[in-house]
Amino acid sequence: MATRSLQRELLGWLLVPLTAVVCFNVWTTYESAVETADLITDRTLLASARVIAEDIQENDGVLEATIPPAALEMFASDPPDRVFYRVTAPSGLIIAGHPDIVVPPGQPAGLEPTFFQTMFRDQPVRAVAIAQPIISARNPGRAVVAVGQTLNAHDQLMTGLWLKALRDQVLLVAAAGLLGVFGLRRGLAPILKLRDDVIERDPTELKPFAVNSVQSELRPLVEALNEAFARIQRQMAAQRRFVANAAHQLRTPLALLKTQVGVGMREPGTAAKEEALAAADKSVDGMARLSNQLLSLARAEQGSSSLMKSAVDFQAVARDALEGLTQSALSRDIDLGFEAGEGEFVVWGHPTLLRELVVNLVDNALRYTPRRGSVTARISREGEAILLQVEDTGPGIAEVDREKVFERFYRSAEAGGDGTGLGLAIVREIVSSHDGEVGLSGRQPPPGLTAWVKLPAYRQG
Ligand SMILES: Nc1ncnc2c1ncn2[C@@H]1O[C@H](COP(=O)(O)OP(=O)(O)OP(=O)(O)O)[C@@H](O)[C@H]1O
Ligand SMILES: [Mg+2]
Structure with missing residues (x-):
């Protein structure tokens, strides 16, 4: 064009x-x-x-x-x-x-x-x-x-009569053209200046542009531009916070690992060395999980449009995720169940991230439910949406905390174990990159927690 x-x-x-x-x-x-x-x-x-x-x-x-x-x-x-x-x-x-x-x-x-x-x-x-x-x-x-x-x-x-009239008319058009060009130049000057300002701006400079310097018709454009800059600024701040937090989170287990290796080297006995090695192995596992989590978060954060999506059978993905967690359920003596309604549960999404979503929710349910409890994952349809519910018989989350637990690195005071506080943040990021909704509610009947996720059902054609 x-x-x-x-x-x-x-x-x-x-x-x-x-x-x-x-x-x-x-x-x-x-x-x-x-x-x-x-x-x-x-x-x-x-x-x-x-x-x-x-x-x-x-x-x-x-x-x-x-x-x-x-x-x-x-x-x-x-x-x-x-x-x-x-x-x-x-x-x-x-x-x-x-x-x-x-x-x-x-x-x-x-x-x-x-x-x-x-x-x-x-x-x-x-x-x-x-x-x-x-x-x-x-x-x-x-x-x-x-x-x-x-x-x-x-x-x-x-x-003579005609030529005079012709000359006057041509002069009129020429004058109108010149005045038009002049007027347009003057009228367009603020927008051209704005263009130059945008081009010449330092890439890291995100200060808003002055709204008063342009005509009223252009104000919405400048305001939209300023809003976009503010959004980028917020995103960059969040990114900086995240990197700082992630670095801090990685430093702690690394220091622990260093200590464990040091202890192992100093200990003379084979049994003590083995014990140190086992501890180091556990730390490495934790770190591997943390790096995986950071990777998922980074991937889900790219936003909806840049993910490689396809039609995904959500039921199959959830079943597969649960199979990977049966061992951990068995070791905690928890009854892990899966229920799926009749019909198809196809969503348009990224299979690995969707699996990650289910794993994080079920992992939480297993982790925070006392021994001999039960955890049930359920898939059903709700109108145009596909609903995943993960229900447990654990202590639940106080209503005031239900928003906070989605924040990165947030862990409630009573949460024991060795989580990093990223699980639910990852879930929320994945849900939003799939245009869905997520929430937590008390299990009916209490005690326990129901974590739910709604994703738009994929319709072929
Ligand atoms: N099913 C649950 N029952 C009770 N509390 C929960 C449950 N799921 C999450 N929580 C609370 O929410 C907090 C945040 O959960 P989140 O999954 O984000 O992090 P985490 O489990 O602590 O760490 P990880 O990053 O390893 O998942 C947990 O620390 C826990 O206090
Ligand atoms: Mg978790």
């Missing part, structure tokens, strides 16, 4: 209709210039014909027409025109002028003048014929006076 220019588009909207109006104007001006020139020519022709008609006299019973100089002087013009005249007696006899030139197309009706076009050689001639009543006993009737003129002066007058 060709790049669109606001400046060019606005100018187009201004100049194209203006040019159309001017074209129409020029055309009507041409018409009225022709009309004016015709009118002036016709008046002169008529005045000249009248002067000639008034000078027709009868001498000794013979009609005579002398052409007074005044009748021809009115035609004096630059460029000169040729003037023709012709006087016909009532009898039909030509008494002045040339018989072949300015022959009227017919007898003028009444006393009204008849205007007509004729040719002299290859030049067009405009002419008038008038009837002049003769009061005489011998030559009664009407004499006809015809006067014609070539159109040099007429055409020059017309062209």
Whole structure:
């Protein structure tokens, strides 16, 4: 697609209709210039014909027409025109002028003048014929006076009138165009400045732009831009916090590992060495889990659009996740169950992350439920959503804490064991990257906790 220019588009909207109006104007001006020139020519022709008609006299019973100089002087013009005249007696006899030139197309009706076009050689001639009543006993009737003129002066007058109008109109369009360009430049200056500011900005600089420097129509744009900057700033702050927290979390088990290895090396006995080695092994496991968690969190954090998603059978994923946890359930003597309703439970998502989600919820349920308790994972449909519930018979979470436990590295005071406080944060991140919802509620009947997740069901086609 060709790049669109606001400046060019606005100018187009201004100049194209203006040019159309001017074209129409020029055309009507041409018409009225022709009309004016015709009118002036016709008046002169008529005045000249009248002067000639008034000078027709009868001498000794013979009609005579002398052409007074005044009748021809009115035609004096630059460029000169040729003037023709012709006087016909009532009898039909030509008494002045040339018989072949300015022959009227017919007898003028009444006393009204008849205007007509004729040719002299290859030049067009405009002419008038008038009837002049003769009061005489011998030559009664009407004499006809015809006067014609070539159109040099007429055409020059017309062209002069028209060209002047054309020049004015063209000047008008040019002035409108120039003012338009000038106005647009001025009007667009704030947005162009904003563009330069954005381009020249230091990439780490996220200060908002001044809203007052742009026109009211552009304010929403600048405000949206500022909002985006604020969002990025918040995200960057969260990222920095996360990195700092993660570094801190990694440092503690590493220090522990170092101590355990040191103890192992110093201990002389094989049994003591083995004990230290087993402790170190456990620390390494913990660290491996932590790094996995950090990785999942980073991956889920990329957001919905950048994940490689496909149609995933959520029931199969959940079943698989639970199978991986049966050993840990057995070791704690917990009854781990899985229930799935009838039908398909397909979601559009990332299979590894979805598995991680189930593992984190079930792992919590197993971890915080006392021995001989029970944990049930259940999948069902709720309208357009697929609902996962993980229910346990543990101590539950106080209502005031149910929001806090989703924060990264947050662990409630009474939570024992060796968690890092990332499990639920990961769950929330995965749910939001799948456009779902997550929540915690008290198990019915108490005691215990129900963690639930709703994901949009995937519909084929
Ligand atoms: N099913 C549950 N029953 C009671 N308390 C829970 C349950 N699930 C989570 N919690 C509480 O919420 C806190 C946060 O859980 P989260 O899974 O985020 O972290 P964690 O389990 O402590 O560590 P990890 O990162 O290893 O999962 C836990 O420390 C625990 O206090
Ligand atoms: Mg956990």
